[in-house]
Amino acid sequence: MNGISFVPESASTTASRVDNLFLFELAIAAIFVIGIFGTIIYFTIRYARRSENEIPPVQPKHTTLEVTWTLGPFCLMLIMFFWGARLYVDAKKPLDHGLEINIVGKQWMWKIQHPDGIREINELHVPVGEPVKLILTSEDVIHDFAMPAFRLKQDVLPGCYVTQWFTATRPGKYDILCSQYCGTDHSKMVGQIIALQPSDYAAWRAGIVPTDAPAAAGQKLFVTYGCSGCHGQRAPSLAGLYNSQQLMQDGSVITADESYLRKSIVDPSAQIVAGYPPMMPAYKGTLSEEQLFQLISYIKSLETVRNTAAPGALPDPLPAPSTQPAPGGQPKEIHNFPPAERPYPVNPSSFRN
Amino acid sequence: MARVEYLNPPYQDLDQQSHSAELGMWVFLATEVLFFGVLFTCYAMLRMRWPAAFRHGSEDLNLWMGGINTAVLLTSSTFMALAVRAARAGDSRWIITHLAITAALGMVFLGLKATEYSIEYREHLIPGLNFANLSPEDQGKPASQQNARPEQERLFMIFYFVMTGFHAVHMLVGIGVIVVLIILTGRGAYGSGYHSPVEIAGLYWHFVDIVWVFLYPALYLLRQS
Amino acid sequence: MAQVPYIAAPSVPTINTFLNHDFRISSWLLTKDHKRIAILFMLSITLFFIIGGAAAALMRINLAAPNGWLVRSETYNKLFTAHGVIMVWFFLIPSIPTVLGNFLLPLMIGARDLAFPRLNLASWYLFITGGIITLAALVLGGVDTGWTFYTPYSSSFSNTYVILTVFGIFISGFSSILTGLNFIVTVHQLRCPGLTWFRLPLFVWGLYATSIILVLATPVLAMTLALVGIERIWHMGIFDATHGGDPLLFQHMFWFYSHPAVYIMILPAMAVESELITCFSRKAPFGYGFIAFSSIAIAVLGFLVWAHHMFVAGISVYSGLVFSFLSMIVAVPSAIKVFNWTATLYKGSIALQTPMLYALGFIGLFTIGGLTGVMLATLGIDMHVHDTYFIIAHFHYIMVGGSVMAYLGGIHFWWPKITGRMYSDWWGRISAIIIFMGFNLTFFPQFILGYLGMPRRYHTYPPDFQFWNILSSAGASILAFGYLLPLIYLPISLRYGARAGKNPWRAAGLEWTTQSPPIEINFETIPIVTGPAYDYPRVLTETQSGQS
Amino acid sequence: MAKQSESARIYWVIYFTLLFLLGATIALAFVDMGHHWNTFIAIGIGCMKAGLILLVFMHLHWRDWLTWFFAAAGFIWLAILLTLAAADYSTRNHPSHSSPKGEPTLLAPSE
Numbered sequence A: 001m002n003g004i005s006f007v008p009e010s011a012s013t014t015a016s017r018v019d020n021l022f023l024f025e026l027a028i029a030a031i032f033v034i035g036i037f038g039t040i041i042y043f044t045i046r047y048a049r050r051s052e053n054e055i056p057p058v059q060p061k062h063t064t065l066e067v068t069w070t071l072g073p074f075c076l077m078l079i080m081f082f083w084g085a086r087l088y089v090d091a092k093k094p095l096d097h098g099l100e101i102n103i104v105g106k107q108w109m110w111k112i113q114h115p116d117g118i119r120e121i122n123e124l125h126v127p128v129g130e131p132v133k134l135i136l137t138s139e140d141v142i143h144d145f146a147m148p149a150f151r152l153k154q155d156v157l158p159g160c161y162v163t164q165w166f167t168a169t170r171p172g173k174y175d176i177l178c179s180q181y182c183g184t185d186h187s188k189m190v191g192q193i194i195a196l197q198p199s200d201y202a203a204w205r206a207g208i209v210p211t212d213a214p215a216a217a218g219q220k221l222f223v224t225y226g227c228s229g230c231h232g233q234r235a236p237s238l239a240g241l242y243n244s245q246q247l248m249q250d251g252s253v254i255t256a257d258e259s260y261l262r263k264s265i266v267d268p269s270a271q272i273v274a275g276y277p278p279m280m281p282a283y284k285g286t287l288s289e290e291q292l293f294q295l296i297s298y299i300k301s302l303e304t305v306r307n308t309a310a311p312g313a314l315p316d317p318l319p320a321p322s323t324q325p326a327p328g329g330q331p332k333e334i335h336n337f338p339p340a341e342r343p344y345p346v347n348p349s350s351f352r353n
Numbered sequence B: 001m002a003r004v005e006y007l008n009p010p011y012q013d014l015d016q017q018s019h020s021a022e023l024g025m026w027v028f029l030a031t032e033v034l035f036f037g038v039l040f041t042c043y044a045m046l047r048m049r050w051p052a053a054f055r056h057g058s059e060d061l062n063l064w065m066g067g068i069n070t071a072v073l074l075t076s077s078t079f080m081a082l083a084v085r086a087a088r089a090g091d092s093r094w095i096i097t098h099l100a101i102t103a104a105l106g107m108v109f110l111g112l113k114a115t116e117y118s119i120e121y122r123e124h125l126i127p128g129l130n131f132a133n134l135s136p137e138d139q140g141k142p143a144s145q146q147n148a149r150p151e152q153e154r155l156f157m158i159f160y161f162v163m164t165g166f167h168a169v170h171m172l173v174g175i176g177v178i179v180v181l182i183i184l185t186g187r188g189a190y191g192s193g194y195h196s197p198v199e200i201a202g203l204y205w206h207f208v209d210i211v212w213v214f215l216y217p218a219l220y221l222l223r224q225s
Numbered sequence C: 001m002a003q004v005p006y007i008a009a010p011s012v013p014t015i016n017t018f019l020n021h022d023f024r025i026s027s028w029l030l031t032k033d034h035k036r037i038a039i040l041f042m043l044s045i046t047l048f049f050i051i052g053g054a055a056a057a058l059m060r061i062n063l064a065a066p067n068g069w070l071v072r073s074e075t076y077n078k079l080f081t082a083h084g085v086i087m088v089w090f091f092l093i094p095s096i097p098t099v100l101g102n103f104l105l106p107l108m109i110g111a112r113d114l115a116f117p118r119l120n121l122a123s124w125y126l127f128i129t130g131g132i133i134t135l136a137a138l139v140l141g142g143v144d145t146g147w148t149f150y151t152p153y154s155s156s157f158s159n160t161y162v163i164l165t166v167f168g169i170f171i172s173g174f175s176s177i178l179t180g181l182n183f184i185v186t187v188h189q190l191r192c193p194g195l196t197w198f199r200l201p202l203f204v205w206g207l208y209a210t211s212i213i214l215v216l217a218t219p220v221l222a223m224t225l226a227l228v229g230i231e232r233i234w235h236m237g238i239f240d241a242t243h244g245g246d247p248l249l250f251q252h253m254f255w256f257y258s259h260p261a262v263y264i265m266i267l268p269a270m271a272v273e274s275e276l277i278t279c280f281s282r283k284a285p286f287g288y289g290f291i292a293f294s295s296i297a298i299a300v301l302g303f304l305v306w307a308h309h310m311f312v313a314g315i316s317v318y319s320g321l322v323f324s325f326l327s328m329i330v331a332v333p334s335a336i337k338v339f340n341w342t343a344t345l346y347k348g349s350i351a352l353q354t355p356m357l358y359a360l361g362f363i364g365l366f367t368i369g370g371l372t373g374v375m376l377a378t379l380g381i382d383m384h385v386h387d388t389y390f391i392i393a394h395f396h397y398i399m400v401g402g403s404v405m406a407y408l409g410g411i412h413f414w415w416p417k418i419t420g421r422m423y424s425d426w427w428g429r430i431s432a433i434i435i436f437m438g439f440n441l442t443f444f445p446q447f448i449l450g451y452l453g454m455p456r457r458y459h460t461y462p463p464d465f466q467f468w469n470i471l472s473s474a475g476a477s478i479l480a481f482g483y484l485l486p487l488i489y490l491p492i493s494l495r496y497g498a499r500a501g502k503n504p505w506r507a508a509g510l511e512w513t514t515q516s517p518p519i520e521i522n523f524e525t526i527p528i529v530t531g532p533a534y535d536y537p538r539v540l541t542e543t544q545s546g547q548s
Numbered sequence D: 001m002a003k004q005s006e007s008a009r010i011y012w013v014i015y016f017t018l019l020f021l022l023g024a025t026i027a028l029a030f031v032d033m034g035h036h037w038n039t040f041i042a043i044g045i046g047c048m049k050a051g052l053i054l055l056v057f058m059h060l061h062w063r064d065w066l067t068w069f070f071a072a073a074g075f076i077w078l079a080i081l082l083t084l085a086a087a088d089y090s091t092r093n094h095p096s097h098s099s100p101k102g103e104p105t106l107l108a109p110s111e
C-alpha cells in the first residue's frame, strides 16, 4: 500500500482550473446532500409516529416553494455549465502553436514521434512551461490518452486525427493511462509523461541520437513509394498545399489540414482535386500510421506558395524540402486555422476518415 | 350486435377491446418508426460524409424498377384500405377479395425486389459477396471510359441491402398475416360487429408502405448534388 | 419483534387466491394472469441478479490487489462485461416494471388484467429466451466488450461471443417493448370508472413515463446491436473507419437508447419511492402534480442528452456544449422530486419500518448519485473523470443505491400483498441498514479513485490506488452479506410469516382494498373511484374501525 | 371519434394523388436543382405521401388526439435523433463540407 491520497498531483495549467471547478461543485453538492440528509433525519425524529391512530394534517399546495426549488438548482446549474464550458473550450480548441508531437495508439502501447525525429514508446518527454500539441490517432480500436495529473483526456480514434494540447507546469513523472477500453491488455496500456525543466529537456534531447526527423523520413518515403513520380509532373504539386484552400471536383472547397492530407493519401478517390483524373493509387494498408505522419510532416514542410496554374500547364519544379525544424522542437510554419475560415471553437477531431 | 365470443378477459365490452388493440398497434408502429429510424439516421450521417460515393450508388440502382415497385405498393395499400372498408360493412366476400389482391401485390413487390437483387448481383454490387470497383461491363473498357465506383459506395450498398432487406422481412410478415386473415374471414370470423384484426393488419400494412415511401427517394432518387 | 398485522387476520383457512387455484406447472408456464407472470419475472431476475452479483464479487476480490492476482485479464474483461450486461438488461431494466409493475398496475387502476395478457406472457418468454442465449454466450466463453459494445472493438477486433450476446439482448429488447406497449394501453384503456388521470397513484404515472421510454428507445438499441452483429458477420464497415464508416456513429445510436435507458431504471424506482414515502408518513405527497409531471418531463427530456457520454470521444465542441446544457436541464425534474419527497415527511406520521428505511436510503443515495451526475455533465470536469471510477461510483450510487434500494423497498412493501404473509420486520431493518452501510463503503471510495484518475475496466492498476480499492472490496463483501439476508428471511416468511390481511400498512390505493393475495380476477366487482389518491385521513379512519 | 363516410371514392382519390406524387418525385430526380434542393424536395414529397396514407388509409383523420399522439411520437423522436446527430456531424470539420458548391476560391486551379 502506497499511502492515501485524495487528489491527484496537479501539473498542468488546466489542472488547477479543473480542481477549482470541482471544488465549487463539491461544495454545492455537499450543501445539498447535508441539507437533505439533515432534513430527513430531523423530520423522521420530529414527526415519528407517536400513536397508531394519529392522523397527519393535510398539507396545502405551496407553489412558491415548488418554483423556488425548481429555479434555484437550475440557476446553480447554469453557473456550472458556463464555468465548465469555458474550461472545455479552452482545453479542446486546437492550439495554433506549440511543440507538435505525433502519437499513435495501438493495442496496447503508445508510439510517440517528436518533430525532430526522436521516438519513444510509452514515454513522453516534454519541457515544462511550453505548450505541447498532441496529434493523436489509432491503428486499431479506440483508445484514450488520459493524463490525470493534467486533468485532461482525449479519445483516440482510428482513421482520423484528433488534437489535444497542454502545458506542463511542474517537472515530474506523471501517468498516461489508456482510459477507453481497448481489449485484453487495456490496463497495461499505460505510460509516463516526463516533464523536464527546459534545460534538462535540452540535455535529454542532446543525449538521444535521433532517427530521421519525420519530415526527412517522409521525404524518403515520398521517393520510395513513387509519389515523386507523379507529383510535380502529372499530379498537382504539393508545395504550399498545407492549410491552403482546395477546390474539389464536386465543387466543394476544402482546407487542406492534416486530416485532409491523410485522406488524400490513404483514399484519394474519395476527394478528387478539381481538374485532375482520379489516377492516384490508394495507399490504404500500404503505409502505417507512423509513415503517414512522416509523409504529412514532409508535405507540411513544403513551403512554396501554391501555384494556381491549370492542369496541363508546366508543372512546378519540386522544391527541396526544408530541413530539420529549428532546435527547441518548434516546427516553423504552423500558422493553422486563420480565424476567418475556422470559426471558434474548432472541433478537436477536425475530421474523420 | 356485439359478438361476445370474441370478448377477452380484461375487457368490459368489444368496443373497449377494439380500441385497445388499435392503440396497441399505433404504439407498436411508433417503435417500428425508430427501428427503421436507426437505419435512416446512420444512412443520412454517412451520406453527409460521402456525398459523391452515395450519389454514385444511387445511380447504380434501378430507378424504374424501384418506381414500379412503389406504385405496386401504393396500389396494394389502396386495396388494403378497401378491405377494411368492406370489413366495416360486414361484407366478407369483399374482404377476402381485397385482401387477396393486397397480398398478391405484396408478392409482386417481393418478386420485383428479388429480380432487382439478382441484377445487382450480376452488376457486382453486393458487398460481402461480390462488390467490385467496376461493373462487369466496364471491366473490358479503357480506363478513361470506366465509371469506377468510389470505395464508399460499398457503404451505400450495405445500407441499401440492409434497409430493403428489413423492409422485405416486414412485407413477408404482412403477407403472412393477410393470408391468415383471409382464412379466418372465410370461416366467418369477421363481420360488421367485430373486425378489429382486419383494421390492425391494415395499419401494419400501410405502415410498411410508408417505410417504402421514404426508402425509395432516399435510396434511388437522390442522384443530383 | 414480529410484525403485528393491524387488522387481525380473519381466520380464513383456505381462501381462494391467484396462487392456489391451480398448482400444475402448466398453469404457471401458460398463465395469462399478470400476477403469476410477475412472479415468474421475479424469480428469473433474482437469478440474474445473483449471477451478475457473483461476477461483481469476483471483480472486487481481484481488485483488492493491484496486480490482478485472481483472474487473467481476459477473464476480468469478461467478468465486467457479463456483470454490466446482466445487471442492466436482465436485472435492473426489467426489475420494477415487470415485477412490481406487472403485479400492481391492474390492481392499482381497478382492472382485471393488463390490456394484452397473452403479450404479457410472450414478454416473459422473450425475456427468458434472450436471457438463456446470453447466458449461453457466457458459458461458451464470454464476451469482453464491456456492456457498451463500442465499435470497432466489438465489431472487428474482439474474438469472443459478441454476436450471441448481442442476439440475446436483441430478443430481450422485444420483451421490454411489449411490456411498455402493454402498460401504455392498459393505463389508457382500463382505468376503472372514476379513476381520472389526476387520481392515479404516482406509481402509475412513473410506470407510464417508463413505458414511453421503453417503447421509443428500445427499438434503437435493437437495431444498433443488429448492425453490430451484421458488421461482424459480413465485415460491412458501417462503424469502421477503414471502410469509410464511423465508430462514433455507433456511440450516438447506442447512447440514444442507453441514456433514456438509465431513466428506465430510475423512473420506476422513483415511482415506488413516492408510494413508500406517502404510506409511511401517512400523508398525501407534497406536490402531486409536480411529481407526476416531472416523471413525464424526465422521460421526454431524457432523450435529448445522450451525447454527454461522448464529451471527449471526438464529437464537435459545439455539440458538447449543447448536450452539456441539455443534461443540466434534465436534472431539474429530478431535483423537484427529491424536494417534494422530503417535504412530504413534514408533519407526517413517520414509521421507520423496513420499506421506509429503504425509501429514505434511496433519497440520500440518489441525491449523491444525481449530484455527481451533474458534475459529469459539466464539461470541464468530465474531461478529467470520463471513464474513470468516478463514473462507476456515479451510476452505482443511482442504480444500486437508488434503483435496487427502491426495488427492495417495493418488494418489502408489497410482499404481504403478493404472498399474503408478513416477514420479520426486525431482520428487514437490519438488512436495510447493512446494505446501506456496505453500499457506501463500497462505492464512496470509488469517487476518490476516480478523481485520482483510476480508469475503469482496469484489471491491474498503479499501486497508489490500492488503499481505496481495498476499502471498496471490503464494503462489497458487507453489501453482499446484506443482500443475502432478504434472500433468506423472505422465503422463510412464506411458511412462517403471520398472515397479512388486506391492508397491513394501512396504505391508500386500490390494491390494498383487495384480499391478500388477490384472487385470480383481482376484483369481484370492478371498483368505482370517487376521490383523489392518497386520501389518508379517510383511509386511516376507515381502517381504524377495522372495515377497510 | 368522428364518423367516416362509407364511400370508397376517397380511397381512389388518394390513390391517384399518390401516383401523381410518385411521378412528380421521379421526374424531379432528373432535374438538378443544386444546393441540396433535390434532397429536400424528394423527402418533402415523401412526407406528403406518408401524410396522405396516415390520414386517410390509416384513418388518422377520424381518430382522437391520443392516436395522433402515438402516430406522431415515432416521427418526432426520430426527428430528435436525426437533428441532434446531424448537429454533431455538421459541426465537426468535414473537409468535404467546408463550403457549399461553387464558391470561388483563392487557390484552386483555374477552370
Ligand code: HEA
Pocket: A028, A032, A072, A073, A074, A076, A077, C148, C262, C263, C265, C266, C308, C309, C310, C327, C328, C330, C331, C332, C334, C335, C336, C338, C366, C367, C368, C369, C370, C371, C372, C373, C374, C376, C377, C378, C382, C385, C386, C387, C391, C394, C395, C398, C399, C403
Ligand atoms: C439509473 C441510472 C442513471 C441515472 C438516473 C443517471 C442520471 C444522471 N446522469 Fe448518469 N450514468 C449512468 C446511470 C444513470 N445516470 C450510467 C450507467 C452511466 C455510465 C455508462 C457507462 O459508460 O458505462 C452514466 C454516466 C453518466 C455520464 C457520462 C460520464 C462519462 O462517461 O464521462 C454523465 C455525464 O453527463 C451522466 C450524467 C447524469 C445526469 C446529469 C443525471 C441526472 O439525471 C441526475 C439528476 C439528479 C440530481 C441532480 C439529484 C437531485 C437534485 C437535487 C438534490 C437538487 C440540487 C441539484 C443541483 C443544484 C445540481 N451520467
Ligand code: HEA
Pocket: C049, C050, C052, C053, C054, C056, C057, C059, C060, C080, C081, C083, C084, C085, C087, C088, C091, C092, C145, C146, C147, C148, C392, C396, C399, C400, C404, C442, C456, C457, C458, C459, C476, C479, C480, C481, C483, C484, C487
Ligand atoms: C443494475 C446494475 C448494477 C448493479 C446492481 C451492480 C452491482 C454491483 N457492482 Fe456494478 N456495474 C454495472 C451495473 C451494476 N452493478 C455496470 C453497468 C457496470 C459497467 C460494466 C462495464 O464497464 O461494461 C458495472 C461495473 C462495476 C465495476 C467496475 C468494473 C471495471 O470497470 O473494471 C465494479 C467494481 O467494483 C462493480 C461493482 C459492483 C458491486 C460490488 C455491486 C454489488 O452491488 C453487487 C452485490 C450483489 C451480490 C454480490 C449478489 C447478491 C448477493 C448474494 C446472492 C450473496 C451471496 C453472494 C456472494 C457472497 C458473492 N460494478
Ligand code: CUA
Pocket: A105, A107, A108, A142, A143, A144, A178, A179, A180, A181, A182, A183, A186, A187, A189
Ligand atoms: Cu488502449 Cu485502452
Ligand SMILES: [Cu+2]
Pocket: C258, C259, C262, C306, C308, C309
Ligand atoms: Cu447518460
